[in-house]
Amino acid sequence: xxxxxxxxxxxxxxxxxxxxxxxxxxxxxxxxxxxxxxxxxxxxxxxxxxxxxxxxxxxxxxxxxxxxxxxxxxxxxxxxxxxxxxxxxxxxxxxxxxxxxxxxxxxxxxxxxxxxxxxxxxxxxxxxxxxxxxxxxxxxxxxxxxxxxxxxxxxxxxxxxxxxxxxxxxxxxxxxxxxxxxxxxxxxxxxxxxxxxxxxxxxxxxxxxxxxxxxxxxxxxxxxxxxxxxxxxxxxxxxxxxxxxxxxxxxxxxxxxxxxxxxxxxxxxxxxxxxxxxxxxxxxxxxxxxxxxxxxxxxxxxxxxxxxxxxxxxxxxxxxxxxxxxxxxxxxx
Numbered sequence: 001x002x003x004x005x006x007x008x009x010x011x012x013x014x015x016x017x018x019x020x021x022x023x024x025x026x027x028x029x030x031x032x033x034x035x036x037x038x039x040x041x042x043x044x045x046x047x048x049x050x051x052x053x054x055x056x057x058x059x060x061x062x063x064x065x066x067x068x069x070x071x072x073x074x075x076x077x078x079x080x081x082x083x084x085x086x087x088x089x090x091x092x093x094x095x096x097x098x099x100x101x102x103x104x105x106x107x108x109x110x111x112x113x114x115x116x117x118x119x120x121x122x123x124x125x126x127x128x129x130x131x132x133x134x135x136x137x138x139x140x141x142x143x144x145x146x147x148x149x150x151x152x153x154x155x156x157x158x159x160x161x162x163x164x165x166x167x168x169x170x171x172x173x174x175x176x177x178x179x180x181x182x183x184x185x186x187x188x189x190x191x192x193x194x195x196x197x198x199x200x201x202x203x204x205x206x207x208x209x210x211x212x213x214x215x216x217x218x219x220x221x222x223x224x225x226x227x228x229x230x231x232x233x234x235x236x237x238x239x240x241x242x243x244x245x246x247x248x249x250x251x252x253x254x255x256x257x258x259x260x261x262x263x264x265x266x267x268x269x270x271x272x273x274x275x276x277x278x279x280x281x282x283x284x285x286x287x288x289x290x291x292x293x294x295x296x297x298x299x300x301x302x303x304x305x306x307x308x309x310x311x312x313x314x315x316x317x318x319x320x321x322x323x324x325x326x327x328x329x330x331x332x333x
Contacts (some may be wrong), residue, residue, distance in 0.1 A: 240313075
């Protein structure tokens with residue numbers, strides 16, 4: 001009888017302990033279940049692509065150089081402009097269609113910029129921006145000749161606006177000298193707006209230098225390099241947000257010569273200009289000489305991520321005045 005009572009009390013004690021600790025056991029089991037349920041979700045968000053600081057070579061994955069990584073990022077993200085694309089901006093009226101086929105990039109555009117511009121006509125430029133109908137055809141397989149050749153329309157921006165750094169204005173002297181007036185200078189008012197651009201008599205808006213609004217409209221990543229256009233020889237044109245690429249030109253130290261000089265074109269055509277004995281200050285193209293001091297060649301080009309390319313800079317030549325690749329330019333007289 002005493003043994004039976006002892007067994008009964010032990011069962012009651014065991015039941016009491018089980019009831020006491022049941023909530024703790026249930027809570028622990030629920031927590032473990034939640035953790036297990038969350039693991040597949042975390043795995044699903046992981047990409048099978050290599051990490052941002054890795055480069056895949058064959059079946060191997062290796063750490064990349066920091067500079068190459070930055071260029072990889074720029075080129076990969078901004079590849080939107082390397083194939084077919086369309087810009088149809090209802091605000092600014094820009095209509096640009098680009099197709100790539102059989103090694104040829106064809107750019108058809110109405111040449112209206114997809115960003116704000118200055119007021120035209122203005123005191124230095126009597127022309128009005130008007131819609132154009134232009135087609136550019138460039139190779140997608142450029143061939144580097146190793147020697148720069150002069151170019152007038154260096155290429156076209158991704159938005160369809162041409163890149164033409166030179167001007168038609170000259171100062172001609174009776175003594176035989178002729179000086180080509182630079183677009184970006186302070187001696188003569190050519191009506192440039194805040195995009196370093198103005199308008200030709202045909203109504204064609206065009207860039208003479210770097211445009212921050214063009215960079216902003218073309219940017220598709222946070223990288224330093226922004227792909228902003230195509231050169232006439234097929235190589236790409238970039239702008240550096242940090243001005244990391246420096247041109248290799250300096251002002252000539254020899255004074256100018258020329259007597260009986262007049263400005264030949266523009267509203268002030270026929271105006272007398274003093275040239276003899278003046279110091280080069282960037283007013284004329286010939287004020288600048290190539291010295292190889294920067295990290296860009298005479299055509300404002302360099303190797304970017306293993307490929308030759310051009311960079312538009314804040315300093316002369318601003319936009320390339322020569323191209324290293326093969327091209328054909330048909331200039332109107």
